[in-house]
Amino acid sequence: MAKPQTRSPRPTSLLLKVPVRIGKLDASALVGRLRHLHEAAEDPDVERMPADDEIYTALLYVEKHATALRRCSAESQQEAALYRVRLWEYLRERADIHQAQAVSDARAAGVEWAHLAPELAVAAPSAAYNKAKRLRAAALNESAPRQPLLRRTPEAVLDAESRLSKERAVEQRALDAAQQRHRLLLPTAQRLVSHQDGLVLDDDAEYWLGEVEAVLPSCETPTQVMGLSRYLGATIRALRRIEQRTARPVATTPEAVAALEAAAAVLPPEHKQ
Known part of the structure; x- marks a missing residue:
């Protein structure tokens, strides 16, 4: 009977052990x-x-x-x-x-x-x-x-640093996009309010658009901007529900169509749902 061969440890086995700290x-x-x-x-x-x-x-x-x-x-x-x-x-x-x-x-x-x-x-x-x-x-x-x-190991650190660099780049792009949305939020909301005569409103949409209009004159702090974003999101959702219910566009003029599209585009993802 042949003697079973013993496997020598892999040269990298020590590098693969999980360190304890x-x-x-x-x-x-x-x-x-x-x-x-x-x-x-x-x-x-x-x-x-x-x-x-x-x-x-x-x-x-x-x-x-x-x-x-x-x-x-x-x-x-x-x-x-x-x-x-x-x-x-x-x-x-x-x-x-x-x-x-x-x-x-x-x-x-x-x-x-x-x-x-x-x-x-x-x-x-x-x-x-x-x-x-x-x-x-x-x-x-x-x-x-x-x-x-x-x-x-240098290899493990380089991999981790590369991963962190990519994660930071993603976070920075998201931050830049959020800052851009914030810069556009006030003028976009004001544009929608200015063209509300070209929108078909029900009680719900009219209420939320009224909240947007009320907040706009004093929207300066991050908290106020966040509130405006929520109110604008609620307005967009109310208008979309009207469209689903009536199967007709809520914007009746080209200016209102453009204002509604701009408002929907400027909202952060969490306020669109």
């Missing part, structure tokens, strides 16, 4: 807990322990004074040691995020990768670039806590 943490509360443990152990120097928000120096203190906890139970000693491990890991993650920002600022200031290499403790510009991309992964994970954790 500490993430958000109330670090000051953990430092406060460490302080409490040292006070309970009657650490004679505990008053010299740095403040709870001075995480790094507080960790240096509890490391130096770890022997003071020998008066406590084994469980308390284990608890303190685990807190220290967790806080150091938290600082490591935060350091990656802040170093990534420092590298980004350096590049924006015109610093070459060759000059960044020794500062990042690597030997070559290409290594500095790759390390910067790995640091960037931490920042991207921080900015999208609900997304799957990004692998710390």
Whole structure:
């Protein structure tokens, strides 16, 4: 019987593992807990322990004074040691995020990768670039806590940055379109009101068009503009219902037809339904 062959691990298998992170943490509360443990152990120097928000120096203190906890139970000693491990890991993650920002600022200031290499403790510009991309992964994970954790590889970061760039472009186009609609909203609504004699109105359409007319003179704030958009949308829907009910156009003049089409076009999607 032939001996079954053992498969060697894929070279990229380590890159495909999902990283585990500490993430958000109330670090000051953990430092406060460490302080409490040292006070309970009657650490004679505990008053010299740095403040709870001075995480790094507080960790240096509890490391130096770890022997003071020998008066406590084994469980308390284990608890303190685990807190220290967790806080150091938290600082490591935060350091990656802040170093990534420092590298980004350096590049924006015109610093070459060759000059960044020794500062990042690597030997070559290409290594500095790759390390910067790995640091960037931490920042991207921080900015999208609900997304799957990004692998710390240059390829994964480049893919994520490309995706984010496309998403931002879509958001910017939507924002530009919304701003354009807002700029056109007031004159378009005023145009529809001006040609209301060329519209067939029922009580519902007349009510909402009256609301539009009432809001127009004082429409300045974003809230007022949003209200105008809602009233105009309700007017358009009421007019469309008349058309469906009568099977005839509600606009009876060319000017009213153009005003109604312009009003329908300027509304945001959520106000057309």
